[in-house]
Amino acid sequence: MVPVQLYHVFPRIGEKPDPSALGYRFTYCLLNTGGSLKVFIATELPRDSLSKFMDVREYSVQELTEETGLELYVSEARLKNRRDFWLRDTVILDPPSLASSLGRPGLMCIGFSRDIVLDEIFFSRARGLLKARGTRGGRVEAEAILDRARRGLWTLRIMGAVRDRITLGLIEEKYSTASYTGFKWVRHVARTPGELWGYLKPLETGFWTRVFPGDIPVVSSSRVYDMMVLPDPAIHTVEFARRSLLPEAVPVRNGADCFRIGSTLNGREVRLCMSDLERHVYVIGQTGSGKTSFLKLLVHRVHETGGASIIVIDPHGDMALELGSEISGSLLYDPVDNPFSINPLDLPRHRDRDYAVSVAIDILLDIFHEVLKLVNTAVNVRYLLRVVLRALYSGSDSPTMADLYNTILGLYDGRVTLGDLSDYEWRRQIGVLRSMQRQSLISALSRLEPYARDRFLRELTSRTSVDFEEMLSPGSLTLFSIPKAVVGGDLARLITSTIVIKTWYEALARPRLGKPRTPVFLIIDEFQFVSDLPLIDIVFSEARKYGLHLIVAHQHTGQIPGHLIQSVLTNTGVKLVFQVAGEDAExxxxxxxxxxxxxxxxxxxxxxxxxxxxxxxxxxxxxxPPLIVKLDYPGSTGLKPG
Structure with missing residues (x-):
């Protein structure tokens, strides 16, 4: 005989279960916790049969007794009138309302068993009545019994289990008022989970009908379906699940570099492999939907697999701090608590210095335009910055933001001479610059000025203390906490952009330097901070070739340019979409x-x-196909790679 398994089930809105999917022996239980209902089903059939109509998770009697209590008073229904066994269906009307009306903690269960032994007993009884050739009433009774046998019969195990006798009496009263059949009650005490399980399992029909002939409640097959009604979330306080509109075709992902991330609504394990992540990951969803927990989970799992380098950029700061405390050996950078500095003007490493200078200038102009929001006023700021930066790079590989600002002021004051004075356009720009009111110039460069004047900003951006080459080494975990609430949104964007750029060019340099292309996972929360950089589109389409893999997250599509959304959707192998608004859903x-x-x-x-x-x-x-995943949280069990 197949063993009976207990399940905790969650009704789905808009779906009704098909009792035929529950098998020929099952028990339907409702637990009133005192404020809400919980639904349990014990059946011989596998979970997949139930999962067509409800969300399911395996449960144990030990878990159940943690909610009901270990020592319980149990009461089972027996028929008062033996004629009801032969002639009347025992039906319990609306079990969910019955359990809800209990008003106090208690377990109410109905076990259903279908067995041809019961049909044979009824056929035998009818034949006996007909042979007796009794009264016309006897023949009518025999025909009624035969009719019930032909429709198929089930035995019922109607029981309740509670901690106190007063509530047990209340359960007996509730059952009695919900049925046209009269009951007498047999009481027991269950002192162990095993004893409780003995009462929860459906009856073994042949045994019980022979031991207690005429005492067991019986119902026709068609009426079984009337009783198998799950609580309606619109009426009853019950944990429920939304109807799943998507299939549950879980991709097969096995191997040493694969790991669990969660389960489907019906409990099937969902796994990802490193090869999936290497095609980039895109995460989007409203605030509070679970994005940060998922990013933390990925960091834990990727780090546990070993071999890869992980870099986390956290513009909020909390996630980086938590990961730093959870994963030993991680390197945490924080502008205040674990100070670091990073110079956005450092030249990227490249064999051709002139090319590196041109690339650096193009990138910096984009950063200044998007991050620092430098505007074009009376003087062509972009042109001026290009010439000034090229001049600064002629003398140093690492000029600073303060150098840039002071040089522009020096040009304005005449203290500094740069560029080719024979170039008419350059002479014209210098002339326009020097003709500006000083206040107008300061206003035009107001977002650049703090990097020269403010000690904190000057120290943070004057040199690079972070070893990017070491950050890309196998097994390393580097966490950047850049709390925008502390450093400000503009500085957080500048630092984030600089880390992304430097990581990209460090990855590009590895093949030229003969270094292994260790997989590098660059995780960027608040992706919109760098989405305006034209370089990002290139990174998404080209980075895999250089062993750099992006995992980006943000709240809604309006935060990033439309063309980039399309590029991200095209170039990411894993997409995880949490709850979003209607426009984003489209x-x-x-x-x-x-x-x-x-x-x-x-x-x-x-x-x-x-x-x-x-x-x-x-x-x-x-x-x-896409599927719905209930994601694990960092620290939950059963998440080891393998």
Whole structure:
């Protein structure tokens, strides 16, 4: 005989269970916790049968007794009138309302068992009545018994279990008023989980009907379905699940470099492999939906697999601090608590210095325009900055922000001479610069001035104390806490942009220097901080070749340029979408055109900690459909790689 398994189930809004999917022996239990209902089903069938209609997780009697108490008073229903056994269906009306009306903690269960032995007993009884050739009433009774046998019969195990006898009596009264059949009650005491489990399991029909002939409640097959009604979340206080509109085709991911990230709504394990992450990861969802927890989970799992380098940029600061305390050997940088400095003007490493200078200037002009918001006023600031930067690089590989600001002021005052004075355009720009009112010039460069005047900013950006080459070494974990609430949004954007750029060029330099391309995972929370950099689009399309893999997260699509959204969706192998607003649901439904309509409905109704996962297929693998994942949290069990 197949063993009976206990499950904790969660009704889905808009779906009704098909009792035929529960098998021929099952028990339906409702636990009133005192304020809400919990639903349990014990059946011989596998979880997949239940998961078609409800969310399911395996449960144990030990877990159940933690809620009900270990020593319980148990009461089982027996029929008062033996004629009810032969002629009347025992039906308990609306079990969820019955359990809710209990008003205090208590467990109410109905066990259902279908066995042909019961049919044979009824056929035998009918034949006996007919042979007796009794009264016309006897023949009518025999026909009624035969009719019930032909429809199929189930035995019922109606029971309650509570901590006190007063509540037990209340349960007996509730059952009695909910049925047209009269009951008498047999009481027991369950002192161990094993004893309770003995009462929870459905009856073994043949045994019970022979030992207690005429005492066991019986019901026709059609009426079983009337009793198997799950609590309606619109009426009863019960933990429920939203209807899953997406399939649960979980991609197969096994191997030493694979790890669990969560489970489907029905408990199937969902795993990712390092090869999935190496195709870049895109995470999006509203604040509080679970993005940060997922990023932490990835850091833990990738670090546990070993061999890869991880760099985390956290513009809030909390995640980096938590990871630093959770993972030994990590290197934490914080502008205040663990000070570091980083010079945005450092030349990237390249064999051709002139090329490096040109690249550095182009990048810096974009940073200054987007991060520092330097505007074009009476003087062409962009042109001026280009010439000044080239002049500064002619004397140093690491000029500073203060050097840049002071040089521009020196040009204005006539204390500094730069550039080719035979160049008409340069002479004209210098002339326009020097004709500006001093206040107008300071206003034009107001966002650059603090990096020359403020001691904290000057020290933070005057040199690079971070060893980027070491950061890319195998097994390293580097955490950048850049709390924008402390350093300000503009500085946080500048530092974030600089880290991304330096990491990119350090990865580019490895092949030329003959260094191994150790996988580097660059995790960027608040991705919008760097989304305006034209370099980002290049990194998404080219970085994999150099062993650099991006994992980016932000709140909504309006934070980043439209063209970049398309590039990100095209160039990321893993997409994880938490709850988003309707407009974003429309845009993000394109992650799988075949399921676009279902995705639009699903993405706006996800609960916290749940997300839609879309993984690109591996070579030779059909592209897996999107699926809903209940994500694990860092520190939860069962998450070892392998």
């Amino acid at each position: 845009k993000l439904s394109t992650i799988d055109a075949d399921f676009a309509r279902l995705l639009r409905r699903t993405l706006t109704s996800l609960s916290t900690g749940m997300a839609v996962l879309k993984i690109a297929g591996k070579p030779g693998e059909q592209s897996p």
